[in-house]
Amino acid sequence: MAKRLEIGSSLHMIVLKSVKSLLMSPIWIFQLGTSAKSFLDNPLLGSQRLNRLGLHRLRVRIAGALCDWRRRRLARKVRKDWREAFDRDGYVAIENVIPAEQFPKLREAILGYEGEAREMRQGDAITRRLAIDPAMFRSIPELRRLLGRADLKALFHYVAGFRIEPLHYVQTIVTHDASNEADPQESLHADAFHSSLKSWLFLNPVPADEAPFTFVPGSHRLNKARLDWEYRRSLSDPRAIDRLSARGSPRVGESDLAEMGLPQPRPLAVAGNTLVVADTLGFHARGGSVRPIERVEIWSYSRRNPFLPWLGGDPLSLPGLAERRIGWLWRLRDRFENVAGQPWRSVGQRRAVDALD
Ligand SMILES: [Fe+2]
Numbered sequence: 001m002a003k004r005l006e007i008g009s010s011l012h013m014i015v016l017k018s019v020k021s022l023l024m025s026p027i028w029i030f031q032l033g034t035s036a037k038s039f040l041d042n043p044l045l046g047s048q049r050l051n052r053l054g055l056h057r058l059r060v061r062i063a064g065a066l067c068d069w070r071r072r073r074l075a076r077k078v079r080k081d082w083r084e085a086f087d088r089d090g091y092v093a094i095e096n097v098i099p100a101e102q103f104p105k106l107r108e109a110i111l112g113y114e115g116e117a118r119e120m121r122q123g124d125a126i127t128r129r130l131a132i133d134p135a136m137f138r139s140i141p142e143l144r145r146l147l148g149r150a151d152l153k154a155l156f157h158y159v160a161g162f163r164i165e166p167l168h169y170v171q172t173i174v175t176h177d178a179s180n181e182a183d184p185q186e187s188l189h190a191d192a193f194h195s196s197l198k199s200w201l202f203l204n205p206v207p208a209d210e211a212p213f214t215f216v217p218g219s220h221r222l223n224k225a226r227l228d229w230e231y232r233r234s235l236s237d238p239r240a241i242d243r244l245s246a247r248g249s250p251r252v253g254e255s256d257l258a259e260m261g262l263p264q265p266r267p268l269a270v271a272g273n274t275l276v277v278a279d280t281l282g283f284h285a286r287g288g289s290v291r292p293i294e295r296v297e298i299w300s301y302s303r304r305n306p307f308l309p310w311l312g313g314d315p316l317s318l319p320g321l322a323e324r325r326i327g328w329l330w331r332l333r334d335r336f337e338n339v340a341g342q343p344w345r346s347v348g349q350r351r352a353v354d355a356l357d
Contacts, residue, residue, distance in 0.1 A: 037248025
């Protein structure tokens, strides 16, 4: 009797799995042409057989070729020295990005601003974010002027590979609270298999031993060595490797860098009022710190379907809509927390520098 029940429940599971696959397969196929990157959540992306045939490598190559093509069309408007530094290293660090005489006033205004804040814990780091939204722009008009500067917008577009408006936040990072967990941002990784933009405008100096942004120079380039490495990593069983790599943000060690002929990671110790703009296809991390840190920065982010063969056409980048997106995103995820999760916990009205609870 027990045996019959066991067979019955196994059959039931097999039928359920088959029905799920049947229903999901159009979605999994559709995702091949999007930024979907998790080898765990999409069995086509994670298929060792398809990847042996070159599926992952092909996606990386097509996304890379389209990004090169779009960047060539966006290059003309970018300051030459910034573009050359970025093309060489995969990031550019711009000191005194705000005129030195204006920086202290703008910094004070940002640090003193109180707005709706969200917080998330990752390992021993807590990140607080305030959206740079219409209310913040009304209170700090200089911030709107800064983020609307033609030279910075051209650079953001070039690095993102799209003429779209990044999401902008005021972000506070606090490390070494009571937790002993490791911070996953501290291990060297690429964010995805394709280019995207992240930038940090540091409002305080960042010493080399206080969790500096760290980047492997030149690791944004999709040369043969990187493509071969991408191919090799796509052959692993996604359930047998670390979870973040399997979900599409590959972690790398010394031996991986050596295999790709890449140099050692470079920690960026910078003065306050330095803007760092990077392509997070390159390998990067938040460096370690010898002491607890609390850092405030303007953090910006652009990511889009890497297979789109055009530059703009994003209605949500229009002024009036662009600065409202973060609030909408937060509320959307609150609404669908059960399905998609919501790691960003609302903590009410806060300033970037207010103490954590
Ligand atoms: Fe990252």
